[in-house]
Amino acid sequence: MLDISLQIILNGISLGCAYALITLGFVLVINAIGAVNFAQGDFVMAGGFLTVVLAEFMVADNFNPIRASGVIILPLVLISMACFGFLFSMIAYKPLKNRPPVTVFISTIAMGLIIQHSINAGFGPEPQIGPALISSGTITIGTLTISKQQISIILSASFLILCVGFLMNKTQLGRKLRAASQDSEMAESIGINGPQCISITFSLAIALAGAAGLLLSNQFFVTTSDGGLYMLKAYIAVTLGGWGRLDGAVIAALAVGLFEVIMATLVSYVVAEALLFAALLLVLLFRPSGLFAEAIQRRT
Amino acid sequence: MIKLPKFLTIFAMIVLFPISAETKETYIPILVPITGFLSLEGTAQRNGAIQALDEASSSLKIKYEVSDTSTSPEIAVTALQRALSRGKPVAIAAPIFGTQMLAMLPIAKRAGVPLITVSGTAKLTELDNPFIFRFFPGDAVVKVAHARYVTEVLRAKRPALLYQTTAYGQSGYSHLSKALRKAGVPLVFEEALAPSVKDMLPALTKLRASKPDVILLHLHSTPTALAIRQARNSGIELPIVAGSAMHQPSTAKLLKDHQLRGVCAETAASPISETHPKLIQFTTEYKKRFQTLPDAFALAQYDGMNMVITALRSGAKTAMDIRNWLATNTFNGLAMKYKSDGKGNMGHDATIVCYDGTTKTPKITKKYLNVDGTFN
Numbered sequence: 001m002l003d004i005s006l007q008i009i010l011n012g013i014s015l016g017c018a019y020a021l022i023t024l025g026f027v028l029v030i031n032a033i034g035a036v037n038f039a040q041g042d043f044v045m046a047g048g049f050l051t052v053v054l055a056e057f058m059v060a061d062n063f064n065p066i067r068a069s070g071v072i073i074l075p076l077v078l079i080s081m082a083c084f085g086f087l088f089s090m091i092a093y094k095p096l097k098n099r100p101p102v103t104v105f106i107s108t109i110a111m112g113l114i115i116q117h118s119i120n121a122g123f124g125p126e127p128q129i130g131p132a133l134i135s136s137g138t139i140t141i142g143t144l145t146i147s148k149q150q151i152s153i154i155l156s157a158s159f160l161i162l163c164v165g166f167l168m169n170k171t172q173l174g175r176k177l178r179a180a181s182q183d184s185e186m187a188e189s190i191g192i193n194g195p196q197c198i199s200i201t202f203s204l205a206i207a208l209a210g211a212a213g214l215l216l217s218n219q220f221f222v223t224t225s226d227g228g229l230y231m232l233k234a235y236i237a238v239t240l241g242g243w244g245r246l247d248g249a250v251i252a253a254l255a256v257g258l259f260e261v262i263m264a265t266l267v268s269y270v271v272a273e274a275l276l277f278a279a280l281l282l283v284l285l286f287r288p289s290g291l292f293a294e295a296i297q298r299r300t
Numbered sequence: 301m302i303k304l305p306k307f308l309t310i311f312a313m314i315v316l317f318p319i320s321a322e323t324k325e326t327y328i329p330i331l332v333p334i335t336g337f338l339s340l341e342g343t344a345q346r347n348g349a350i351q352a353l354d355e356a357s358s359s360l361k362i363k364y365e366v367s368d369t370s371t372s373p374e375i376a377v378t379a380l381q382r383a384l385s386r387g388k389p390v391a392i393a394a395p396i397f398g399t400q401m402l403a404m405l406p407i408a409k410r411a412g413v414p415l416i417t418v419s420g421t422a423k424l425t426e427l428d429n430p431f432i433f434r435f436f437p438g439d440a441v442v443k444v445a446h447a448r449y450v451t452e453v454l455r456a457k458r459p460a461l462l463y464q465t466t467a468y469g470q471s472g473y474s475h476l477s478k479a480l481r482k483a484g485v486p487l488v489f490e491e492a493l494a495p496s497v498k499d500m501l502p503a504l505t506k507l508r509a510s511k512p513d514v515i516l517l518h519l520h521s522t523p524t525a526l527a528i529r530q531a532r533n534s535g536i537e538l539p540i541v542a543g544s545a546m547h548q549p550s551t552a553k554l555l556k557d558h559q560l561r562g563v564c565a566e567t568a569a570s571p572i573s574e575t576h577p578k579l580i581q582f583t584t585e586y587k588k589r590f591q592t593l594p595d596a597f598a599l600a601q602y603d604g605m606n607m608v609i610t611a612l613r614s615g616a617k618t619a620m621d622i623r624n625w626l627a628t629n630t631f632n633g634l635a636m637k638y639k640s641d642g643k644g645n646m647g648h649d650a651t652i653v654c655y656d657g658t659t660k661t662p663k664i665t666k667k668y669l670n671v672d673g674t675f676n
Contacts, residue, residue: 004505007534011501117335124592125339126550127522138533147533220498221522221554225337225371229496264502269493270465 006144008265009258014150014219016257017157021212022230023237023253024164024246025205031181031244032201033093035101039112041231043088043206047081047213048222049119051130070133070214074156081210082203089202094195112227120224130217153215160211161250164204168246177201236280242290252291325363326612328353328605329383330393333400336371337495340521340550341396341597345418347590348601349393351582356609363387369395376400377407384411390619391416391608393601396436398424398467405429414623416604418597420544422471425643433626435604435638436597437568437647437671439475442544443518445650445668446566447479450514450541453652453666460489460512462503462527464519469493472518472543488512495520500530508536517542525554532559541565547653549593552660561657564665568596569635570653573664579634596635600647603633607646641674648674 022044029037054076055068092107133152138145168174179187180197188194212230213222233256241252256276263272283291330349333342346366353364367383369376376395383389384407391414394401398421405424408415408431417424418436425434450456459480463469469492477487489510491503504527507515515531515538517524524545531540539562545551546565549572571583571594582602586594611625626646630639638646649669653662670676 008501008505011499015499120335120339125334125343126592127340127525127554129554145533145535216498221525223337223522224335224339229498261499261502264497264499265505268491269497269503273494 007146008261010146010150010154012258012261013254014153014157014257015261016254017154017161018212018215019230019233019237019257020161020250020253021157021208021215022234023241023249024161025208026234026238027241027244027246027249028164028201028205028208030238032177032198033097033101033104035104036108036235037202037205038105038108038231039088039092039115039227040205040209040234041229042112042115042227043081043084043209044213044216044230045222045224045227046084046115046119047077047210048130048217048226049123049128049213049224050077050080050210051214051217052128052222055131068131069135070131070218071152071156073131074133074211074214077210077214078207082207084210085203085206086199088206089199093198093202097195097198112231116224116227123224125224127221127223128217129221130214132218133215136218147219149219153219156211156215160208164208165246167204173200236276238290239280240283240291242292245290245292248290248292325361327387327389328362328364328391328393328608329379329386329389330364330366331369331376331379331383331404332366332393332395333370333397334366334368337520338371338395338397340548341418342369344548344595344598345393345396345601347586347592348594348598349416349605351586351589351598352602352605352609356606356612360609360612362609369397369400371397373400373403377403380404380407384413388619389413390612390616390622393417393605395419396597398471401432402467405432408432411619412623413619414608414626416601416608418600418604420471421467422475423467425645428643430627430644431623432644433604433607433640433646434644435607435633435646436544436600437636437650438645439471440645441648441668441671442566442568442650443472443475444479444671445652446516446541446543447476447483447485448668449564449566449652449666450516451480451483451485454514454539454541456514456539457485458488458511458513459485459516460507460510460514461487461516462491462493462500462507462519463517464523465492465494466520468520469518476516476518487516493519493523495523497523498526500527501534503527504531504534504536508534512538514538515540517546519543519545521545521548521551522554525551528563529555529559537562539564541652544568544596547662548595548597549660550595552655552662555660557655557659558657560655560660562655564652564654565662567651567653568647568649569599569651570596570662570664571599571635573653573662576634582634599635603631603635603638604646606633607631607638637675639674641672645672645674648672 054073059068092111096103135148180194184194237253241248332345367379394415394417396419398419414431422439463473542565544567547567611622616622616625636649652666654665
């Protein structure tokens with residue numbers, strides 16, 4: 001029983017880690033522009049499809065599983081998705097930056113749909129499977145069977161989260177990004193290029209979504225309709241963790257992943273989902289700024 | 301009265317009444333989900349319908365247009381109303397999504413246009429609507445065959461079931477559990493999963509604790525592949541008898557050959573497994589046109605549209621003529637022989653296919669003919 005419990009907890013953590021990457025990108029954009037990027041889930045799906053394409057491209061001439069492993073593809077996905085993020089900010093945000101936040105979030109919904117339908121038109125509706133990060137096998141320790149992919153997801157996601165933490169807190173670029181997101185006018189008055197910071201934030205957020213797409217594409221496959229699901233999970237995690245809080249978002253995303261699998265095991269999936277939404281409602285009712293309340297200002 | 305020369309009369313007739321001189325175009329809209337969680341099945345439907353209508357275009361003038369019904373009943377209803385406003389369709393290829401069909405049925409009845417679908421939701425043909433024709437055998441057929449294979453061939457005593465929370469899942473669950481109870485082999489475990497569930501281990505853990513001797517799945521394509529892979533990775537080597545999603549080549553593609561060992565599926569047909577020359581020709585042509593392999597949904601929709609085409613060739617001109625022809629005639633399709641049971645259920649056979657663990661092409665293991673006794 002202990003081995004099963006450990007296996008389930010491991011599943012919850014690996015799922016939570018992937019959610020954390022998505023949520024982190026989500027919060028970065030909220031902090032930067034004060035509006036929600038509803039295309040974040042579709043970028044997770046796009047990252048999954050990009051992974052599939054890159055993996056096929058790498059093994060097209062000469063099959064070599066090492067060449068096609070996710071860990072080799074990950075940097076390519078991060079760079080490509082960062083470029084998409086930059087383009088996305090130019091198309092979906094920049095022309096509307098002086099409009100009310102609702103305009104921007106409608107624009108991101110539209111862009112998400114365009115991404116989804118374009119990929120559907122290009123790839124067809126068939127679900128795809130991405131490569132394993134290192135190996136898709138299992139490790140057996142006594143009676144405990146651990147998937148190598150799960151361990152890889154946890155390690156890769158943790159590494160990326162730490163990198164974001166380091167970037168935001170310990171580097172000059174991170175300080176600029178934070179300054180621009182806290183008060184763009186004041187930041188610009190001291191020589192920080194606000195629009196550039198926003199574009200960099202979009203690039204970072206969408207690179208993280210792409211990384212999550214890669215991590216999830218092997219274990220859970222990838223289909224064009226996946227975006228909405230990931231978006232919903234990120235939204236719940238952000239609401240629970242506190243709008244604008246990076247650490248809160250990561251903790252809440254992990255909690256959502258664990259909560260889902262533990263409750264599904266103890267009771268059922270339907271009850272787990274109902275309880276998750278009940279928790280969300282309670283937080284909105286009694287602590288609308290989230291469990292880890294934002295210290296600076298309330299977001300719209 | 302001035303007498304016109306004969307040729308002038310003919311000329312005047314052609315100029316003044318051009319419609320009577322040319323063949324009238326028959327309008328058949330294709331309303332299927334091309335985006336959303338049923339896009340795989342919806343695309344198969346679209347492809348099957350297009351192939352049938354294109355093949356008929358050499359002898360009949362048919363105009364068709366494809367509209368995406370996505371995943372909501374509202375979009376499906378809007379697509380139907382738009383199709384009805386654009387012309388006088390004689391029949392409509394309608395979505396596989398049961399929830400959308402339920403919303404479309406009253407409108408089709410008011411308009412008097414038959415809906416040609418492959419939706420498996422049992423409720424659709426239980427509403428006394430004379431304008432539905434379902435060319436994929438309903439749950440009353442395939443789930444009975446599913447249960448019979450499990451109890452009669454595998455001789456299972458302790459089946460456990462994972463099914464979807466959607467209308468499709470509920471309908472399948474209802475028929476399967478009823479058929480199993482009737483056979484004296486009730487389910488020892490059952491759990492409903494939303495299509496969005498990715499991690500199946502909690503369900504598989506509880507399922508394993510119930511000590512089943514066979515796993516039954518009634519899930520959509522991706523959840524079916526996820527459940528099988530996670531079961532095999534968790535060391536669960538029990539036989540698995542899945543729903544029709546498992547016969548789809550795109551589902552098998554997600555799994556490794558060894559994970560497919562001991563996996564079977566119920567379906568109406570498996571075009572890629574068939575050896576009949578006509579089916580091989582259909583599969584080859586389909587692959588050439590759409591760069592993908594056909595599944596039972598594509599074949600059923602192809603057969604459905606071909607029955608409509610046969611009705612047109614037999615002299616049916618209006619939507620009501622087509623409805624009456626479909627309701628009263630028997631049609632030899634590629635997948636099976638079709639005949640309405642009086643409620644619009646046209647398919648009455650089911651097939652069980654199994655994977656041997658060495659290839660992703662399943663083998664036809666058992667055919668259950670005339671399951672509901674319509675041809676008796």
